[in-house]
Amino acid sequence: MLDITQYDQINPPYRLLMGPGPINADPRVTRAMAAPLIGQFDPVMTDYMNQTMALYREIFKTQNQQTFVIDGTARAGIEAVLMSTIRPGDKVLVPNFGRFGLLLCEIARRCRAEVHTIEVPWGQVFDPNVIEDAIKKIKPRLLLCVQGDTSTTMLQPLDKIGEICNKYGVLSYIDATASIVGNDLQVDKWQLDGVSVSLQKCLSGPPGVAPLTLNDKMVDVIQKRKCVESGIRNENDVDGTDEIIYSNYFDLDMIIRYWGAERINHHTEATSMLFAARECARIVLQEGLDDVIKRHETNGAAMLAGLQAMGLEIFGDVKHKMNNVVGVMRPEHINDMEVRSLMLNDFAIEIGASFGPLKGNVWRIGTMGYNARKDCVMQTLSAFEAVLNKVGFKTVQGAGLQAAWDIYSKAQK
Amino acid sequence: MLDITQYDQINPPYRLLMGPGPINADPRVTRAMAAPLIGQFDPVMTDYMNQTMALYREIFKTQNQQTFVIDGTARAGIEAVLMSTIRPGDKVLVPNFGRFGLLLCEIARRCRAEVHTIEVPWGQVFDPNVIEDAIKKIKPRLLLCVQGDTSTTMLQPLDKIGEICNKYGVLSYIDATASIVGNDLQVDKWQLDGVSVSLQKCLSGPPGVAPLTLNDKMVDVIQKRKCVESGIRNENDVDGTDEIIYSNYFDLDMIIRYWGAERINHHTEATSMLFAARECARIVLQEGLDDVIKRHETNGAAMLAGLQAMGLEIFGDVKHKMNNVVGVMRPEHINDMEVRSLMLNDFAIEIGASFGPLKGNVWRIGTMGYNARKDCVMQTLSAFEAVLNKVGFKTVQGAGLQAAWDIYSKAQK
Numbered sequence: 118m119l120d121i122t123q124y125d126q127i128n129p130p131y132r133l134l135m136g137p138g139p140i141n142a143d144p145r146v147t148r149a150m151a152a153p154l155i156g157q158f159d160p161v162m163t164d165y166m167n168q169t170m171a172l173y174r175e176i177f178k179t180q181n182q183q184t185f186v187i188d189g190t191a192r193a194g195i196e197a198v199l200m201s202t203i204r205p206g207d208k209v210l211v212p213n214f215g216r217f218g219l220l221l222c223e224i225a226r227r228c229r230a231e232v233h234t235i236e237v238p239w240g241q242v243f244d245p246n247v248i249e250d251a252i253k254k255i256k257p258r259l260l261l262c263v264q265g266d267t268s269t270t271m272l273q274p275l276d277k278i279g280e281i282c283n284k285y286g287v288l289s290y291i292d293a294t295a296s297i298v299g300n301d302l303q304v305d306k307w308q309l310d311g312v313s314v315s316l317q318k319c320l321s322g323p324p325g326v327a328p329l330t331l332n333d334k335m336v337d338v339i340q341k342r343k344c345v346e347s348g349i350r351n352e353n354d355v356d357g358t359d360e361i362i363y364s365n366y367f368d369l370d371m372i373i374r375y376w377g378a379e380r381i382n383h384h385t386e387a388t389s390m391l392f393a394a395r396e397c398a399r400i401v402l403q404e405g406l407d408d409v410i411k412r413h414e415t416n417g418a419a420m421l422a423g424l425q426a427m428g429l430e431i432f433g434d435v436k437h438k439m440n441n442v443v444g445v446m447r448p449e450h451i452n453d454m455e456v457r458s459l460m461l462n463d464f465a466i467e468i469g470a471s472f473g474p475l476k477g478n479v480w481r482i483g484t485m486g487y488n489a490r491k492d493c494v495m496q497t498l499s500a501f502e503a504v505l506n507k508v509g510f511k512t513v514q515g516a517g518l519q520a521a522w523d524i525y526s527k528a529q530k
Numbered sequence: 531m532l533d534i535t536q537y538d539q540i541n542p543p544y545r546l547l548m549g550p551g552p553i554n555a556d557p558r559v560t561r562a563m564a565a566p567l568i569g570q571f572d573p574v575m576t577d578y579m580n581q582t583m584a585l586y587r588e589i590f591k592t593q594n595q596q597t598f599v600i601d602g603t604a605r606a607g608i609e610a611v612l613m614s615t616i617r618p619g620d621k622v623l624v625p626n627f628g629r630f631g632l633l634l635c636e637i638a639r640r641c642r643a644e645v646h647t648i649e650v651p652w653g654q655v656f657d658p659n660v661i662e663d664a665i666k667k668i669k670p671r672l673l674l675c676v677q678g679d680t681s682t683t684m685l686q687p688l689d690k691i692g693e694i695c696n697k698y699g700v701l702s703y704i705d706a707t708a709s710i711v712g713n714d715l716q717v718d719k720w721q722l723d724g725v726s727v728s729l730q731k732c733l734s735g736p737p738g739v740a741p742l743t744l745n746d747k748m749v750d751v752i753q754k755r756k757c758v759e760s761g762i763r764n765e766n767d768v769d770g771t772d773e774i775i776y777s778n779y780f781d782l783d784m785i786i787r788y789w790g791a792e793r794i795n796h797h798t799e800a801t802s803m804l805f806a807a808r809e810c811a812r813i814v815l816q817e818g819l820d821d822v823i824k825r826h827e828t829n830g831a832a833m834l835a836g837l838q839a840m841g842l843e844i845f846g847d848v849k850h851k852m853n854n855v856v857g858v859m860r861p862e863h864i865n866d867m868e869v870r871s872l873m874l875n876d877f878a879i880e881i882g883a884s885f886g887p888l889k890g891n892v893w894r895i896g897t898m899g900y901n902a903r904k905d906c907v908m909q910t911l912s913a914f915e916a917v918l919n920k921v922g923f924k925t926v927q928g929a930g931l932q933a934a935w936d937i938y939s940k941a942q943k
Contacts (some may be wrong), residue, residue, distance in 0.1 A: 119588050121815040124581060127562040127805045129574055134567065139798060142567050149540040150802055151564040154547065154555050154736055156880045161542055168537060175532050188738055189602045189779060190797040196779045219761035224778045268761075317798060323567055325601055325738065325800025348632035348681075349885065363776060365637045366602060366609045382885070384603040385552060385730060387738025389563055390803065392540045402534040467569045472762065472795070 132461075135497045136469030136483055137267035137442050138295065139317035139324050142393075143487040146322045149396035150389045157385050165395060166376060166386065172398035175406065176297065176320075177312060177330045179304035184330040185376040186394050187313070188387040191294040193367070194313030194327025196224050198290050201339045201369035202311070203259060204360050205229035210257035210287075212243045214273065215266030216472045217292060225261060228363075233257060239269045239474055240433030240444075245277040252285050259288045265296030265439040267318075267481065268472045270432065272300055272439040279308025288335060294318060294327075298401050299413040299441035299485060304330055311335045319413060319441055321486030322397040326390040336373065343370045349382055413440040415528040416484040416494050419521040423498040424482070426520035427505065427512040432479045441485040444471070446478065448510045453477045456504055464500040494521055545874075548910045549882030549896055550680035550855050551708065552730035552737050555806075556900040559735045562809035563802045570798050578808060579789060579799065585811035588819065589710065589733075590725060590743045592717035597743040598789040599807050600726070601800040604707040606780070607726030607740025609637050611703055614752045614782035615724070616672060617773050618642035623670035623700075625656045627686065628679035629885045630705060638674060641776075646670060652682045652887055653846030653857075658690040665698050672701045678709030678852040680731075680894065681885050683845065685713055685852040692721025701748065707731060707740075711814050712826040712854035712898060723748045732826060732854055734899030735810040739803040749786065756783045762795055826853040828941040829897040829907050832934040836911040837895070839933035840918065840925040845892045854898040857884070859891065861923045866890045869917055877913040907934055 134140040155162045166185070173184045187194045199221075203209060209230045211221050214237050225232045235251045237243055252260065260282050265272045275291060282289040290311045293302050299319035304312055313329035316322030331339070343357035346365070362368045366384065375383040401409050417440040424445055425431060432444030447453055453470065457480070460466045469481035482501075484494055498517045506512060547553040568575045579598070586597045600607045612634075616622060622643045624634050627650050638645045648664045650656055665673065673695050678685045688704060695702040703724040706715050712732035717725055726742035729735030744752070756770035759778070775781045779797065788796040814822050830853040837858055838844060845857030860866055866883065870893070873879045882894035895914075897907055911930045919925060 119584055119815070121812065124585065124812050124815075126558070126812075127565045127578070127809060129565055129568045129578075131566070132568050132572065134569055136569060139567055139570065139801065142802075145539070147564040147566070147802070151560040152540045152542055153544070153560070154552055154730075155542045155545050156547055156549060157552065159545065159874070159880065165540070165542075171532055172537065189606060190800055192797050193602060193606075193779050196777065200777075216761040220759065220778075223759045223761065227774070227776050227778050227781075229776065317567075323800065323802040324798040325803050346633065346636050348629040348636065361640070363640050363642070364609065364613075365633075365640050366606050366780075368640075384605050385737040387603055387736065387803075388552065389555075389560070389736040389806070390738050390800075393802070396540060399534065399537050399539075402532070402537075461572070467572065 131465050133466045133488070133493060133496065135488060135493065136467050137481045138483060138485060140483060140485045140488045142323050143321040143400060145400055146393050146396045149392045152392050154388050158380060162388070163380065165391060169391060169395045169398070170376065172395060172402060173328045173330065175402055176398050177304045178302065178306065179330050181304070181330045181332050183336050183373055185372070186391065187327040187329060187372070188384060188390065189327060190324050191315035191327055192220065192224070194315060194329050195221065195292055197367040197369055198311050198313055198329060199224050199228050199261070200364045200367040201342065201362050202288065202290070202335065203228040203230045206231060207259065208233060208255060208257040209259045209261055210251055210255050211261045212248050212251070212273070214242055214269060214271055215239055215263065216268035217263045217266045221261040221263065221292065240271065242271050242273045242434065242437045245274065245281060248278065249281045252281065252287055257287055259290060261290050264291050264293040264302060265300060267295045267442050270438050270442045270444045270481065271434065272296060272437055275309065276307050283308055288338065296439055298406065298409050300439055301410055316394060316397050319486045319489070320397040320401065322393045326387065326394050328394060331369070339369045346371065413484065413489045415524065416489040416491065417441055417443065419494050419524040420482060420484050420498070422524050423494070423517040423521040427502060427517040432475070441489065442481055442483045445480045445482060447480065451505070451508055451510050455508055459504045459507065460500060466497055466500050491525060544878050546879045546901070546906060546909065548901060548906065549880050550894045551896060551898060553896060553898045553901045555736050556734040556813060558813055559806050559809045562805045565805050567801050571793060575801070576793065578804060582804060582808045582811070583789065585808060585815060586741045586743065588815055589741070589811050590717045591715065591719065592743050594717065594743045594745050596749050596786055598785070599804065600740040600742060600785070601797060601803065602740060603737050604728035604740055605633065605637070607728060607742050608634065608705055610780040610782055611724050611726055611742060612637050612641050612674070613777045613780040614755065614775050615701065615703070615748065616641040616643045619644060620672065621646060621668060621670040622672045622674055623664055623668050624674045625661050625686070627655055627682060627684055628652055628676065629681035630676045630679045634674040634676065634705065653684065655684050655686045655847065655850045658687065658694060661691065662694045665694065665700055670700055672703060674703050677704050677706040677715060678713060680708045680855050683851050683855045683857045683894065684847065685709060685850055688722065689720050696721055701751065709852055711819065711822050713852055714823055717743055729807060729810050732899045732902070733810040733814065735806045739800065739807050741807060744782070752782045759784065826897065826902045828937065829902040829904065830854055830856065832907050832937040833895060833897050833911070835937050836907070836930040836934040840915060840930040845888065854902065855894055855896045858893045858895060860893065864921055864923050868921055872917045872920065873913060879910055879913050904938060
């Protein structure tokens with residue numbers, strides 16, 4: 118029998134989250150989540166839904182009407198797009214450069230796609246010509262690609278990808294979860310057909326909701342698979358001509374009709390998470406989207422310079438690094454776990470471990486969203502210098518901090 | 531170009547939500563959601579996850595180790611169980627008595643099940659013998675059934691269902707979203723194999739997270755479909771013998787290993803919604819689970835008596851009504867929309883419309899969770915009497931309120 122007196126109210130300790138995400142939410146976002154609930158079809162609620170659509174069109178730099186959120190974490194957004202567009206047997210191509218490229222393959226496989234990949238070693242990105250050659254050879258129906266893969270810290274250049282896909286009649290889907298508002302993304306200008314993200318990286322929100330945008334081409338493909346739920350079906354409802362979507366929760370045709378003027382009941386929108394999503398976008402646009410990207414660039418550069426000046430080796434192709442996360446090679450004879458434990462337990466700073474081939478050998482340090490700030494960078498560098506010296510990796514005293522200060526001085530000019 | 535100065539912080543108007551849910555969240559729950567975030571694998575976070583499992587075992591009255599939450603709304607919980615257990619071609623049986631029975635059919639169809647149903651008219655429930663006869667005839671692999679269907683306000687008796695299913699080797703899944711902690715549910719004693727719920731009804735939380743519980747039999751079926759993600763696969767990982775689960779997000783085998791001692795990375799747990807789920811269960815258990823059910827019984831009885839004493843006709847078989855919602859027949863010549871608008875706009879009270887065959891003819895009034903309180907019942911009855919009289923339905927002045935007072939007096943004895 119459980120003793121309920123042993124369960125107190127939620128009271129997490131203070132943490133500065135400087136890993137690859139989630140990071141500390143902006144206090145304005147957690148306050149927005151504490152707002153009272155309202156009814157699902159209350160005009161105030163549907164107005165907040167419409168406002169959220171408008172705000173995310175700005176975030177995605179798109180005019181796409183179909184810009185809304187999925188109630189689930191980042192991979193729910195990915196799975197909604199893939200489940201709703203990939204028909205069993207469809208060929209997809211994944212240019213894979215890390216753990217989240219593998220996730221796209223994995224989800225596509227669950228959609229029963231015929232999955233093709235091209236690969237580069239972790240720490241590199243693809244030349245667009247290589248992607249074009251693979252498209253010519255494989256002739257996929259969809260191209261699935263990550264923009265920023267936190268597992269390697271790499272940012273795939275995407276400005277040519279939409280154009281290439283259009284040339285060969287291929288639909289493009291981009292997972293921009295880790296890169297959005299920390300790095301440039303121009304959905305319309307770059308001709309990307311579908312993009313999904315989530316809040317817990319540079320958008321300064323909690324995990325649990327996934328904004329996405331779909332252009333008309335993508336919507337057409339989805340609407341061909343229309344299938345009205347029997348619980349709410351009317352006599353004049355006509356289903357689509359293509360195979361049904363093999364999920365109800367991720368049926369984007371139904372979700373579009375829930376978010377649209379029809380307001381057809383689907384799930385019950387997760388009110389508090391919608392409030393969070395709206396506030397995340399609102400505060401970014403209040404600061405100015407391009408200023409937010411610039412802030413990530415400056416703070417990422419300061420963190421990078423600071424780590425290099427401590428004599429640490431950086432993982433991967435630094436030219437193609439995301440602004441908001443950096444991979445640090447663990448120096449020989451230094452214990453991974455000991456360093457992360459000292460950072461967490463003695464400085465309340467969380468930095469990230471790594472996956473797959475990098476496991477145990479690379480620390481991932483983020484400068485994202487609410488934590489893309491000078492004080493967070495300086496505190497982290499200062500603590501990291503102290504910890505590394507304590508465990509036997511010698512640095513020049515203060516060199517890392519001075520290098521970061523130099524970046525900030527230059528950025529102010 | 532969007533003018534961001536037109537977008538102010540979230541500021542919903544006051545609403546008393548007396549529909550079929552979502553209802554007003556308990557302020558302790560929204561406060562819990564505003565707590566600072568912590569890292570996904572921070573020991574404090576994984577401890578909160580373990581505590582949430584323990585608390586929901588009490589809520590479900592089960593010893594099931596596999597009791598955790600899905601990051602998504604109620605139907606995400608349903609789809610997770612169905613996707614992970616139904617193999618394409620499996621026969622399922624749905625005793626269908628409302629809109630949410632139809633939803634089970636719909637989701638099962640998306641899982642490519644061979645879906646069989648038995649039906650009763652809306653407003654009735656099944657005799658367990660009828661379900662047993664159908665099982666004998668159809669020989670399904672799974673029985674899928676709703677406990678409380680808010681579309682009809684009916685509560686299906688389930689105390690014999692698990693035993694019947696066991697007798698014929700059928701797996702049972704129950705959607706108890708709308709009934710949990712407002713009505714009795716005993717997962718172990720009633721031998722139910724899998725049950726899922728969500729927070730926004732009697733648990734007094736926001737929509738967006740779906741607690742569920744699975745017994746060992748259900749877990750066995752799921753683990754036969756094990757398939758390790760390539761992004762995190764180790765050399766010694768062995769996949770299951772049954773067909774893979776056709777979803778990554780809803781792959782319960784992976785989610786079990788994320789919530790278990792292995793802590794295998796799957797999605798990033800929606801931290802704030804986890805805090806909400808934990809607080810919802812904690813405050814119910816602090817009050818006492820059986821006392822909470824009793825509170826729903828009393829307040830539901832008061833609302834029912836009040837409505838009847840106003841001369842209104844109640845929809846459906848009142849003997850099998852859920853404690854926490856009642857269906858009221860719209861009197862002839864009274865305009866549905868006018869009544870709901872007056873309630874919302876002039877009293878800030880939301881009551882529910884209806885679906886399908888009841889659309890426009892039945893109002894659904896809830897007494898759930900934080901709003902299963904005397905003041906909410908009395909305010910709603912008082913406003914409803916005023917509105918009905920204003921639009922031309924005459925009642926005996928104060929009769930509804932007195933009938934409710936009588937129920938409360940009796941309950942105190």
